[in-house]
Amino acid sequence: MSRLDTKFGKKLKKYGATEFNRCYNCGTCTAVCSLTNSEDSFPRSMVRLSAAGDQNGIESSLKPWLCYYCGECSTSCPQTANPGELMMSLRRWLTGRYDWTGLSGLFYRSSLVTIIAMVLVFAGVIGYAAYESFDMERIMHTAHYFEMFAIMGVFAVILLPNIVRMWYLTVIKPGYKLPVKVYASSMSELFIHMFTQKRALGCDDNQARWFAHLILVIGYLTLLFTTVFLDWFSTESMFVVVLGYVVSAIVFAVTFVFVLGRIKQKQEIAKHSRPSDWFFIIWLLLMGITAFAVRLFIDLDLLAGNLWLFLFHFTILAQWALIIVPFGKWTHFLYRSFAMYFDKLQKSK
Amino acid sequence: MQTERIKLTYDALVIGGGIAGGEAALNLANNGYKVLVVEKSLSVGGKMIMLSKVFPTLDCSACITTPKVSEISRHPNIKIFTESDIESIEKLGEHNFVAKVTRRPRYVVEEDCTACQLCEEACPVIVKDQFQYGLVGRKAAYIPFSICSPKVAAIDIDNCTLCGACEKVCPPGCIDFTMKAKQYEISVKTAIVATGFELFDPSTVKRYSYQEGKNVITSMQMERLLAPTRPFHTILRPSDGKVPDKIAYVLCAGSRDDSMGNPICSQICCMYSIKQAQLLMGALPMADITIYYIDIRAFGKGYDEFYEQAVSMGVRLVKGKIGKISEKENGNLVLRYEDVSTGKLKEAEHDFVVLSVGAKPNEEPQSLFKTQKLELDNLKYVKQSDPLLSPAKTTIEGVFVAGAATGPKDIPDSILSAGCASTEAISYLNS
Structure with a gap:
C-alpha cells in the first residue's frame, strides 16, 4: 500500500517543479509525447503521482528517466502546468532518493550548501598546495593520483551503492523476480544507452541536440581517459598531446553552446535552469578550458611561472570529482542508462 | 477628400445584427423607440441564422431565426444598415452620442433587386463561399445565402473582373458599378454593443x-x-x-x-x-x-x-x-x-x-469609442461594470452590452442578456 505525502508538492518545489498542480488531467502531454507508448504512458501519470504525493509510486517508476525532455508537453499543456519540468524535477528528486548519503538531495535543494561545499574543496586544494610549499612537481603528481583515486573511490563508495539502491527500488521492491540469465542478456541495453543515448533520438526534431550531446559525452570520456590513463600533462607522445587538445577543445566548445542555449532560453529544455544545471555545465566548460590551457602553458614552458593556473584547474577538477560527479547532475549518465537496463528487465517478465 | 455626411437621428444605436442585437433592437422598437442597427456583413442574423438546430430542444435554428429577422427587418421603428462600419462613437454628454458610420457599396440597388439570381448565373467568377465556411464556391455576383436578410444580391468587388455579364442579364437593371460608399453622422441617445464573438x-x-x-x-x-x-x-x-x-x-x-x-x-x-x-x-x-x-x-x-x-x-x-x-x-x-x-x-x-x-472575443468595440474608454476585461471581452446586479452596464454610462460580447454564451443566455440590455437602455432613456 502506498502512503501519500500531502506535502510532497511543497518538497518538489525545491527541485524545480512549481506548476504541476494546475493539471486538469486532459492527457494532452501524454498524447503529444513522441517517446510515450501504450506500455509506458507519461508524463501525465507522473503528474498524477506527484499531485497525490505518492512517493512510493514515484520511486519505483522508471518513467522519469524514459523522458528526454524535448519540451513538447510543456508547450502544448493547456494549463501551463509544465509537465516537462516536472519530469526533470522528478529526476532530481530521484537522484536524491537513490543517494544513500542524502547529500544529493541537500545539494539540489540548497545552492548555499553547494557553494559552501565548493568553497571547502577549494580551501582543501589551497591548503594542500601550501602544505607542499607550492611545489609544482609534487602538486601535479598528487593531482594525477588524486584523479585516479577519486574516480575509483567515488564509484565504489557512492555510485555503486546508489545504483544498487535504484535497482532495489525499481526492480526488487516492486516484485520482479528475474533469473540471472535475463540480467545477462539484457546487459547490452545498458552499454548501448550509456554510450549512444539512442533513446533521445526518439524525441521530435532532436537530431542536432542528440548529436551535440553524443559528441560531448565522447569528448568528456576521452578527456578523462587521456588525462588519467595516458597522463596527458606529462606525456611525450605527440599523439596523446594532440588528442588531449582536440577533446578538451570539444568539451569546451559543446558546453559553450549549451551554456549559451541556457542563457538565450529559446528551447524548452533550456528555459528552466536550476543551480544544479549551471554548476554542471559551467564546471564542465571550465574543465575543458583549464585542461586545454594547462597543457598549452606546458608546451610553451610557461606553467612553472603560473602555478595559479594549475591550482585553478586542480580546484575545478576536485570540485567536479567530489561534488558534481557523486552528488550532482553528472549521475544522470549512470541513472539514465541503468534505467533503460532496468526497464528492459521489467519488460522481460 | 471630405464628403458631406448624411445626418440622421435615432433614439438608440445597436451595434451588431446578430440574435442578441436583433432582440435588443426589437425590444426597444416595440416600446416606441427609433432604433438603428448597424451590421458589418451583408445580412443580419449573425451566427445563429447559419446553425442547423439548437440545443437542447432540437428546434430548427433557421426556422426560429428567420421570423425574428423578418420582424426586425420590417419593423417601422427599426432601420438596418448592413455592410456598414462604425468609424467612431463620441459621447458629447448624457443622452447625446454621435456615431460616424460608413455604408460600403454593395453595387446593387437594394430597393430594386428581386433576388432572381440571374446575376449569379451569369457571373463567371467562382470563389470560396464564406457563408458556407469555405465548403463550396459562390460567384462574385451573389445572394449571400438563401435565407439572408435583406435578400438582395451583392457584388464582391475584390474578386469581380468587371466583365459586366451580371449587368446585362439583371431584369430590373439594379446593378450599379458606380455606387460609392455613403457617410453618415448619426445622433443617438444610447447605444447597445452586441458585437458577439469570433470563432477560434x-x-x-x-x-x-x-x-x-x-x-x-x-x-x-x-x-x-x-x-x-x-x-x-x-x-x-x-x-x-x-x-x-x-x-x-x-x-x-x-x-x-x-x-x-x-x-x-x-x-x-x-x-x-x-x-x-x-x-x-x-x-x-x-x-x-x-x-x-x-x-x-x-x-x-x-x-x-x-x-x-x-x-x-x-x-x-x-x-x-x-x-x-x-x-x-x-x-x-x-x-x-x-x-x-x-x-x-x-x-x-x-x-x-x-x-x-x-x-474568442471580438475586440472591435473597444476601438469604436473615442471620447470615453470602453474597457475590456482581462480576456478582451467587453467589461461589465457591475456583472452581478446590472450585467448589461459597460464602463461608459449610456452604453450597454448584449450577448456574447461580454463572454461566451449560448442562445438562451444571449437572448436573456439582450432583454437585460434593452431594459437598461430604456431606463437610461427615461432618466
Whole structure:
C-alpha cells in the first residue's frame, strides 16, 4: 500500500517543479509525447503521482528517466502546468532518493550548501598546495593520483551503492523476480544507452541536440581517459598531446553552446535552469578550458611561472570529482542508462 | 477628400445584427423607440441564422431565426444598415452620442433587386463561399445565402473582373458599378454593443492538421453540412465525397487551453457537439460517433438530459483530449490521445474529424469609442461594470452590452442578456 505525502508538492518545489498542480488531467502531454507508448504512458501519470504525493509510486517508476525532455508537453499543456519540468524535477528528486548519503538531495535543494561545499574543496586544494610549499612537481603528481583515486573511490563508495539502491527500488521492491540469465542478456541495453543515448533520438526534431550531446559525452570520456590513463600533462607522445587538445577543445566548445542555449532560453529544455544545471555545465566548460590551457602553458614552458593556473584547474577538477560527479547532475549518465537496463528487465517478465 | 455626411437621428444605436442585437433592437422598437442597427456583413442574423438546430430542444435554428429577422427587418421603428462600419462613437454628454458610420457599396440597388439570381448565373467568377465556411464556391455576383436578410444580391468587388455579364442579364437593371460608399453622422441617445464573438481559428494549432488534413473540419462547417440550407443535402467528407462512417469530435479545440491563447471554457462546444452527434446519428444511421472530451459541461436547463439522450442513442464518449491528428494516405485521420480512464496512450482512426472550436472575443468595440474608454476585461471581452446586479452596464454610462460580447454564451443566455440590455437602455432613456 502506498502512503501519500500531502506535502510532497511543497518538497518538489525545491527541485524545480512549481506548476504541476494546475493539471486538469486532459492527457494532452501524454498524447503529444513522441517517446510515450501504450506500455509506458507519461508524463501525465507522473503528474498524477506527484499531485497525490505518492512517493512510493514515484520511486519505483522508471518513467522519469524514459523522458528526454524535448519540451513538447510543456508547450502544448493547456494549463501551463509544465509537465516537462516536472519530469526533470522528478529526476532530481530521484537522484536524491537513490543517494544513500542524502547529500544529493541537500545539494539540489540548497545552492548555499553547494557553494559552501565548493568553497571547502577549494580551501582543501589551497591548503594542500601550501602544505607542499607550492611545489609544482609534487602538486601535479598528487593531482594525477588524486584523479585516479577519486574516480575509483567515488564509484565504489557512492555510485555503486546508489545504483544498487535504484535497482532495489525499481526492480526488487516492486516484485520482479528475474533469473540471472535475463540480467545477462539484457546487459547490452545498458552499454548501448550509456554510450549512444539512442533513446533521445526518439524525441521530435532532436537530431542536432542528440548529436551535440553524443559528441560531448565522447569528448568528456576521452578527456578523462587521456588525462588519467595516458597522463596527458606529462606525456611525450605527440599523439596523446594532440588528442588531449582536440577533446578538451570539444568539451569546451559543446558546453559553450549549451551554456549559451541556457542563457538565450529559446528551447524548452533550456528555459528552466536550476543551480544544479549551471554548476554542471559551467564546471564542465571550465574543465575543458583549464585542461586545454594547462597543457598549452606546458608546451610553451610557461606553467612553472603560473602555478595559479594549475591550482585553478586542480580546484575545478576536485570540485567536479567530489561534488558534481557523486552528488550532482553528472549521475544522470549512470541513472539514465541503468534505467533503460532496468526497464528492459521489467519488460522481460 | 471630405464628403458631406448624411445626418440622421435615432433614439438608440445597436451595434451588431446578430440574435442578441436583433432582440435588443426589437425590444426597444416595440416600446416606441427609433432604433438603428448597424451590421458589418451583408445580412443580419449573425451566427445563429447559419446553425442547423439548437440545443437542447432540437428546434430548427433557421426556422426560429428567420421570423425574428423578418420582424426586425420590417419593423417601422427599426432601420438596418448592413455592410456598414462604425468609424467612431463620441459621447458629447448624457443622452447625446454621435456615431460616424460608413455604408460600403454593395453595387446593387437594394430597393430594386428581386433576388432572381440571374446575376449569379451569369457571373463567371467562382470563389470560396464564406457563408458556407469555405465548403463550396459562390460567384462574385451573389445572394449571400438563401435565407439572408435583406435578400438582395451583392457584388464582391475584390474578386469581380468587371466583365459586366451580371449587368446585362439583371431584369430590373439594379446593378450599379458606380455606387460609392455613403457617410453618415448619426445622433443617438444610447447605444447597445452586441458585437458577439469570433470563432477560434484552428489553423494556428499545427498538431490538429486543420489545414493539411482535408477531412478535418470545424464544428461551424459541420453546422453548415447539417443545416436545412446546407450545401450538399447529405454529409460528405471534403477529400473524396465519401459518406463518413466513423466521425470524431475533438472538444476544447481552442478553449480551456492556455497554449492556444484561450484559457476559458467556451460554454457552447460540449452541447453543440452532443447536438451534432445526435443529428448525425439521424442523418447517417450506420455511422459511429465518438466525442473526445476533458469534461462534459452540461450545465443548463435540460442539458444533462440532452447529454444522456446522446449516450443512450449510442454516441461514444471518451475522456481524453486529442493531442495530435495525422492524416493517412486514404484521407483517414489518426487521433492520438491518452485514454484518461486507463492512463494509456491510444491511437484511433476516423474518417472524418470535427474540431469543436471555441469562442474568442471580438475586440472591435473597444476601438469604436473615442471620447470615453470602453474597457475590456482581462480576456478582451467587453467589461461589465457591475456583472452581478446590472450585467448589461459597460464602463461608459449610456452604453450597454448584449450577448456574447461580454463572454461566451449560448442562445438562451444571449437572448436573456439582450432583454437585460434593452431594459437598461430604456431606463437610461427615461432618466
